[in-house]
Amino acid sequence: DAKTTQPNSMESNEEEPVHLPCNHSTISGTDYIHWYRQLPSQGPEYVIHGLTSNVNNRMASLAIAEDRKSSTLILHRATLRDAAVYYCILRGSNSGGSNYKLTFGKGTLLTVNP
Amino acid sequence: GAVVSQHPSWVICKSGTSVKIECRSLDFQATTMFWYRQFPKQSLMLMATSNEGSKATYEQGVEKDKFLINHASLTLSTLTVTSAHPEDSSFYICTAPWGGRLGGELFFGEGSRLTVL
Numbered sequence: 001d002a003k004t005t006q007p008n009s010m011e012s013n014e015e016e017p018v019h020l021p022c023n024h025s026t027i028s029g030t031d032y033i034h035w036y037r038q039l040p041s042q043g044p045e046y047v048i049h050g051l052t053s054n055v056n057n058r059m060a061s062l063a064i065a066e067d068r069k070s071s072t073l074i075l076h077r078a079t080l081r082d083a084a085v086y087y088c089i090l091r092g093s094n095s096g097g098s099n100y101k102l103t104f105g106k107g108t109l110l111t112v113n114p
Numbered sequence: 115g116a117v118v119s120q121h122p123s124w125v126i127c128k129s130g131t132s133v134k135i136e137c138r139s140l141d142f143q144a145t146t147m148f149w150y151r152q153f154p155k156q157s158l159m160l161m162a163t164s165n166e167g168s169k170a171t172y173e174q175g176v177e178k179d180k181f182l183i184n185h186a187s188l189t190l191s192t193l194t195v196t197s198a199h200p201e202d203s204s205f206y207i208c209t210a211p212w213g214g215r216l217g218g219e220l221f222f223g224e225g226s227r228l229t230v231l
Contacts (some may be wrong), residue, residue: 034219036222038158041205041225041227042224042225043118043120043207043209043222043223043224043225044158044207044209044222045222046219046220046221046222049219087157100146100148100211100220101148101160101163102148102158102160102209102220103160104150104157104158104159105157106157107157
């Protein structure tokens with residue numbers, strides 16, 4: 001899997017927007033950009049993914065740079081429940097079971113202040 | 115929606131015993147599942163790929179005789195930690211891709227925390 005780079009930690013205040021950056025300069029043309037988050041003592045949870053265009057869902061938005069070498073996960077209004085480790089991961093899009101393997105980096109620990 | 119469930123969520127055992135952890139896909143079939151291990155304050159590390167009806171594929175450095183994986187049905191994979199020792203204490207997590215969609219999301223189990231005394 002291509003490598004991603006994220007800040008180790010970020011801090012936000014409750015009800016404010018949060019922008020979590022991710023650099024992936026070696027991304028290939030067929031790699032999807034995935035974001036997962038992990039709350040304490042739980043398995044990771046899918047947040048959002050995209051390929052080229054910006055994506056929105058009920059949890060977050062994903063802004064993808066035009067050259068696809070970076071992306072930003074946007075939480076529009078952070079809540080205390082959003083405090084977690086956020087992982088930015090690249091996944092290939094070819095068919096086959098091995099393509100579902102995810103390589104986790106250290107992620108970004110998001111702290112949300114009340 | 116699609117869910118992956120693990121059991122037990124936590125287990126404490128004595129050194130030398132074997133522990134079995136189950137991973138079930140609910141509402142969907144999974145020919146492939148993945149097992150991860152996570153030590154405190156570290157990221158998830160892939161251990162092995164569980165393949166329905168065939169042998170599991172282990173990542174480099176993971177002992178296949180110690181971590182037995184069985185994927186006997188399309189909805190169940192089991193991980194057995196044999197002759198567990200304190201250094202095997204960890205958070206074990208399974209995941210399964212839902213629907214086979216290219217680039218689609220994976221669903222993770224809740225995790226199973228193993229403590230070996």
